[in-house]
Amino acid sequence: xxxxxxILALAAAALHVAIFRLESLAWGGAQAQKVFGEQSPQxxxxxxxxxxxxxxxxxxxxxxxxxGAVLALAGTTTVGASLLLAGTGSMLAAATVLLLSSPAHRAxxxxxxxxxxxxxxxxxxxxxx
Numbered sequence: 001x002x003x004x005x006x007i008l009a010l011a012a013a014a015l016h017v018a019i020f021r022l023e024s025l026a027w028g029g030a031q032a033q034k035v036f037g038e039q040s041p042q043x044x045x046x047x048x049x050x051x052x053x054x055x056x057x058x059x060x061x062x063x064x065x066x067x068g069a070v071l072a073l074a075g076t077t078t079v080g081a082s083l084l085l086a087g088t089g090s091m092l093a094a095a096t097v098l099l100l101s102s103p104a105h106r107a108x109x110x111x112x113x114x115x116x117x118x119x120x121x122x123x124x125x126x127x128x129x
Contacts, residue, residue, distance in 0.1 A: 001122050001123070001125045001126030001129060002072055002077065002081065002122075002123060002126030002127065003073065003126075004122040004126070005069075005072070005081075005084065005119050005120075005121075005122035005123030005124075005125075005126055006068075006069035006070075006072045006073045006080075006084065006119075006123070007069070008088075008115055008116075008118045008119035008122055009065045009066070009068060009069040009084045009087065009088050009115075009116075009119040009123070010065075010066055010069045010070075011115050011119075012062075012065055012087075012088055012091055012115035012116045012119055013061075013062040013063070013065045013066040013069070013087070014062070015062075015111075015112070015115060016058040016059065016061055016062035016065075016091065017058075017059060017062045019055065019058045019112075020055040020056065020058045020059035020062065021055070022035055022036070022055070023051040023052065023054050023055030023058065024051070024052045024054075024055030024056055024059070025055070027044065027047075027048050027051045027052065027055075028041075028044035028048065061087050061090050061091050061094075062087070063087075064083055064086055064087030064090070065083070065084055065087030065088050065091065065116075065119070066087075067083055067087075068080050068081065068082065068083030068084030068085070068086070068087055068088075069084050071083060071084075072084055072123075077127075081123055081126075081127055084119065084123055085120060085123055085124075088115075088116040088119040088120050088123075089116070089120055091112070091113065091115075091116035092113050092116040092117050092120055094112070094113075095109045095110075095112040095113025095116065095117075096109070096113065098112065098113075099113065
């Protein structure tokens with residue numbers, strides 16, 4: 001189960017790297033507009049710095065989860081699982097906040113939180129067995 005948790009954490013990390021790209025590198029572009037909703041040029045300009053910062057937050061969570069997964073897969077179970085759980089647990093917490101605070105973004109919250117939730121569960125079960 002620890003292997004499954006690590007694979008799920010790597011998938012969650014990949015998703016968060018994609019979110020980073022949209023928020024920090026491609027904000028205002030066609031793909032970001034499609035994912036996050038259409039914005040006027042003025043709205044894009046007004047939200048660019050916030051999106052840039054949010055994107056790096058997602059990147060750092062991805063790095064944390066991926067590093068933990070790699071270490072767990074390499075046999076450094078305690079450190080690896082701790083980092084993996086810190087990263088995916090934070091991803092899950094952020095998705096939960098979005099789910100509870102913004103009815104319009106519930107579908108996005110579920111997409112954002114599904115892989116981290118599964119990674120946390122599989123890792124916890126793996127550590128208990």
